[in-house]
Amino acid sequence: MTLKTPQDSLTIMNELVLPNDTNYLHNLMGGRLLHWMDIAAAISAQKHCNRIVVTASVDNVSFQQPVKLGDVINIEAKVTRAFTTSMEVKLDVWAQNMPSGTNIKCNEAYYTFVALDENSRTIAVPEIEPQTEKEIELYNGALRRRQLRLILAGRMHPDDATELKALFTAAKKDV
């Protein structure tokens, strides 16, 4: 299976916030943004594995400030790490306001996708080799984030979360 880099999965998506995307206050609805993020992340995961993918989980997303009607949303998605059949995708989202010239980071999130074969069975994905310092940092952190989300999903016992435990042990020593 061909080794991939995070850059191979880079996906950039732009959306214009139209009236139908907003609430009574003319702010972008959170659900609409999550939908766009899901699409960008799915495309990114598909670029990595060249398979059909399904969303397995979405980590916590917070909406820090309202995005306004007429803003241009810019979503950047990249696979940070591939496991056996699953991939973690990091998303960064900016809201650009053309008249004022501002471009504000409004969200970031991690989505997890699982690759499926023609019979909808899970299938192994290519490995990933991070290249830049930032990509290596995200790759290393992905194991901890995976353990946390699997515990929260009831799919891993906390005792088995070795990476997470190591993090807390190190933090305890620093105190």
Ligand SMILES: CC(=O)SCCNC(=O)CCNC(=O)[C@H](O)C(C)(C)COP(=O)(O)OP(=O)(O)OC[C@H]1O[C@@H](n2cnc3c(N)ncnc32)[C@H](O)[C@@H]1OP(=O)(O)O
């Ligand atoms: C693009 C879209 O929006 S698709 C629509 C929304 N998504 C869906 O409909 C998906 C519905 N869910 C499913 O089909 C299944 O639960 C699947 C395919 C995600 C997992 O199927 P399972 O039979 O549980 O497979 P299995 O236990 O072998 O796990 C497969 C992988 O999923 C990962 N996984 C499963 N659940 C989660 C979760 N909640 N969070 C993160 N990873 C998960 C596992 O860790 C495993 O990863 P690995 O192979 O890299 O170690």
